[in-house]
Amino acid sequence: MKRLDRYILSSYLSPMMLTFFVMTFVVMLQLLWLYIDDLVGKGLGLTVIAEFLFWGIVTYVPLLVLPLSTLLSSLMTMGTLGENNELLAMKAAGMSIQRVMRPLMGLVLLVTIAAFFVANSLAPYAHLQIRTLMYDIRQKRMEIKIPAGIFYNGIDDYSLRIERQDERTQRMYDMIIYDHTDKRGNVSVTRADSGYMKLTSNKTHVIVKLFSGYAYEESQQQSGDSVFPFQKRYFSEQEVLIPLQNYEFKRSEDNDRFKNQAEIKSLRELGMISDSLALTQHNLTNTYTSDFRYKASLARTHELDTTKTFRERYIYTINSDSLFALLPTQRKITAVNSAINRVTQALSQNEVYITNYEQADYPKRRANVEWHRKFTLSIACLIFFFIGAPLGAIIRKGGLGMPAVVSSFFFVIYWVVDISGKKLAQDGVWEPAMGIWLSSFVLLPMGIFLTYKATTDSALFNTDRYIDGLKKIIKIFNKKRRQS
Numbered sequence: 012m013k014r015l016d017r018y019i020l021s022s023y024l025s026p027m028m029l030t031f032f033v034m035t036f037v038v039m040l041q042l043l044w045l046y047i048d049d050l051v052g053k054g055l056g057l058t059v060i061a062e063f064l065f066w067g068i069v070t071y072v073p074l075l076v077l078p079l080s081t082l083l084s085s086l087m088t089m090g091t092l093g094e095n096n097e098l099l100a101m102k103a104a105g106m107s108i109q110r111v112m113r114p115l116m117g118l119v120l121l122v123t124i125a126a127f128f129v130a131n132s133l134a135p136y137a138h139l140q141i142r143t144l145m146y147d148i149r150q151k152r153m154e155i156k157i158p159a160g161i162f163y164n165g166i167d168d169y170s171l172r173i174e175r176q177d178e179r180t181q182r183m184y185d186m187i188i189y190d191h192t193d194k195r196g197n198v199s200v201t202r203a204d205s206g207y208m209k210l211t212s213n214k215t216h217v218i219v220k221l222f223s224g225y226a227y228e229e230s231q232q233q234s235g236d237s238v239f240p241f242q243k244r245y246f247s248e249q250e251v252l253i254p255l256q257n258y259e260f261k262r263s264e265d266n267d268r269f270k271n272q273a274e275i276k277s278l279r280e281l282g283m284i285s286d287s288l289a290l291t292q293h294n295l296t297n298t299y300t301s302d303f304r305y306k307a308s309l310a311r312t313h314e315l316d317t318t319k320t321f322r323e324r325y326i327y328t329i330n331s332d333s334l335f336a337l338l339p340t341q342r343k344i345t346a347v348n349s350a351i352n353r354v355t356q357a358l359s360q361n362e363v364y365i366t367n368y369e370q371a372d373y374p375k376r377r378a379n380v381e382w383h384r385k386f387t388l389s390i391a392c393l394i395f396f397f398i399g400a401p402l403g404a405i406i407r408k409g410g411l412g413m414p415a416v417v418s419s420f421f422f423v424i425y426w427v428v429d430i431s432g433k434k435l436a437q438d439g440v441w442e443p444a445m446g447i448w449l450s451s452f453v454l455l456p457m458g459i460f461l462t463y464k465a466t467t468d469s470a471l472f473n474t475d476r477y478i479d480g481l482k483k484i485i486k487i488f489n490k491k492r493r494q495s
Contacts, residue, residue, distance in 0.1 A: 015101075016113075016114040019088075019092075019111065019114050019115060020114050020115070020118060022088050022091065022092065023084060023085070023088040023115055023118065026083070026084040026087040026088055027080060027081075027084040029084075030079070030080040030083045030084045030087075031076060031077075031080045034075065034076045034079055034080050035068055035076055038067070038068050038071045038075060038076060039064050039067075039068060042063075042064055042067040042068070043064070046063075046145070049145065049148055049149060050063070050148065055148065059144070059148070062140075062144065063141065063144050063145070063148070066137045066140045066141040066144065067137075067141050069129075069133060069134060069137035070134055070137045070138055070141060072126075072129055072133075072134070073126050073127075073129045073130035073134055073388045073389065074388060077122065077125075077126045077129075077392055078126075078388070078391040078392050078395050078422070078425075079395075079418065079422050081119060081122060081392045081395045081396050081399070082395035082396070082398060082399040082418045082421065082422060083399065083414055083415065083418040084399075085115065085119070085395070085396045085399035085400040085403065086399035086400070086402055086403040086414040086417060086418055087403065087409055087410065087411070087414045088115070088400070088403065088409075089111075089112075089399070089400045089401070089402075089403030089404045090403035090404075090406060090407055090408045090409040090410075090413070090414055091403075091409030091410070092111075092403075092404075092409075093403065093404055093405075093406075093407030093408075093409075094407050094408055094409045095409075098111065098404060098407070107466065108401065108404055108462075108465050108466050109466070111404075112400050112401075115396070115400060116396070119392060119393060119396040120393065122392050123389050123390065123392045123393045124389070126388060126389035126392050127385065127386070127388075127389035130384075130385045130388050130389060131277055131278050131385050132277060134274075135274065135275050135276060135277055138269075138272075138274045138275050139269055139270065139275045142269045142272075142275075143268075143269060146268070146269075157171055157172075157173055157176075157183070157208070159173055159174060159175050159176055160172075160173075160174065160175075166217065166253060166255065167255075168190070168191045168192045169188065169189065169190060169191065169192075169253055170188075170189040170191065171186070171187070171188050171189075172186070172187045173185065173186050173187075174186075181207065182205055182206070182207060183205060183206055183207070183208065184204070184205045185204070185205075186201075186202065186203045186204075186205065186206050186221065186224070187200065187201070187202050188200070188201040188202075188203075188219065188251065195229075198228065198229040199226075199227070199228045199229075200226075200227045200228075201221065201224060201225075201226045201227070201249075201251065202224050202225055202227070203221035203222060203223060203224030203249075204222055204223040204224055205221075205222050205223070206219060206220055206221040206222055207219075207220045208220075210255075215254065215255055216252050216253060216254055216255055217252075217253045217255055218250060218251075218252060218253075219250065219251040219252075219253060220248070220249075220250050221246070221248070221249045221250070221251065222247070222248055223246075223247055223248075224245075224246060224249070225243060225244065225245055225246075226242075226243070226244045226246065226249075227242070227243055228242045228244075229242075273374070273377040273378050273380070273381040274381060276378070276381065278382060278385055281378045281379075281381055281382040282382060284374070284375070284378040285375055285378045285379050285382065288371045288372075288374060288375035288378070289375060291371045292368055292371050292372065292375070295364060295367055295368055295371070296368070299360070299364045372439070373439075376436065376437055376439060376443055377437060379436075379443035379444075380433060380436050380437055380443045380446070380447055382443075383443055383444055383447040383448065384433070384447050387429075387447050387448060387450065387451055390451055391425065391450070391451065391454075394451060394454045394455055394458050395421070395422075395425075395454075397458035397459070397461070397462055398421055398454065398457055398458045398461055399414075399418065399421075400462075400465075401458075401461040401462045401464065401465030401466075402417060402461050402465075404465040405461070405464060405465050421454070421457070424453070424454070425450050425453075425454055428449055428450040428453050428454075429447075429449070429450035431449070432445075432446035432447060432448075432449035432450060433446060433447060434446075
């Protein structure tokens with residue numbers, strides 16, 4: 012490797028690492044913003060939150076971090092070389108822009124390959140882990156907050172009701188507690204004028220402190236010949252310790268509930284799912300057409316040409332009007348009723364066929380969408396390089412100012428087109444390949460155009476050039492107006 016190539020690579024690696032960590036930090040903030048309600052107020056440890064953020068960032072690496080880092084770092088590198096006149100010196104030495112970009116092309120090609128392996132191997136595992144972890148986090152209950160005026164059944168084997176609560180002191184008034192731990196119905200009731208509730212430090216129990224109330228209980232205990240079916244006890248102050256379940260964070264031992272989702276599968280598994288569902292649809296179609304062909308053969312006289320369409324092949328050639336006119340009235344009524352029953356049965360079978368076909372069609376589309384997406388996410392890094400590198404050579408501005416603005420513009424275009432194409436592909440409006448590759452087809456001509464402009468030293472962003480052109484147009488317009 013030549014010294015110049017090492018210098019260009021070292022100039023690229025620094026902004027690449029910087030933008031990678033900046034984008035990782037942005038993704039972490041986004042995850043915290045999206046899931047703040049699920050993470051805060053549940054007493055989760057720092058290790059659980061850190062694990063959640065780590066797997067969340069991994070899922071965004073091939074989708075957001077690597078493509079945008081490649082675009083921004085390539086634009087910064089070539090812009091800095093142009094701003095410092097180093098790119099001009101290389102061109103003066105007889106080096107073309109393609110020669111300058113050649114070591115970067117090799118590095119970005121390695122990044123593209125790495126992005127593919129991340130999208131195919133690591134990202135599916137990260138999706139499985141983060142969804143399982145999110146399920147476990149959402150199973151962990153938050154702080155108890157009892158709404159006023161209605162019964163709260165969020166605590167197992169207990170039903171609570173309060174009339175109102177002081178927001179400043181958190182004191183609750185007119186409290187009713189039904190204890191169903193004996194599984195005998197409403198046989199134990201406590202009613203208090205006011206009280207407080209708080210969780211223990213380990214969140215395994217809730218302490219209810221009650222003031223001025225009565226405890227009612229139906230008892231089945233016997234004392235000699237006496238039976239005490241009902242007890243009423245007054246208290247001025249009382250504490251009730253209620254055990255809690257499912258308030259501690261527990262990790263799921265089985266995460267199979269998410270393994271059927273397309274994002275969890277690798278390229279090979281997605282291909283197997285697509286082939287299996289396509290075979291299911293093929294068998295459904297064959298069964299339906301065979302049954303229809305058998306029933307139609309009972310009424311037609313001969314087979315039509317098999318080269319014709321499905322509809323043309325089963326047009327009956329019998330003159331039904333002539334045969335129907337020869338029947339007596341009762342036979343006509345029977346024939347009409349039989350025909351109505353056959354049509355109703357055929358429509359019902361057709362609806363069942365369509366329902367079964369669509370049930371296999373949607374997961375097949377999802378599998379095909381994710382299959383193509385694993386390629387487009389990695390190839391996006393390569394396309395963004397051929398947009399950022401020549402664009403940096405044209406605008407000749409380094410740093411994070413102008414490159415960040417230009418990178419955001421192109422990435423927003425890519426993101427909008429990619430999301431739109433994915434939605435159209437998942438809904439069945441477009442074929443999966445067409446919808447998922449749409450963003451690449453839109454950005455690739457931009458990369459080719461910018462590379463051509465950088466090769467020919469085009470002043471694409473020279474404002475003076477556009478201002479001079481606008482002045483010439485205004486001058487010609489004024490001249491024609493004076494002549495008229």
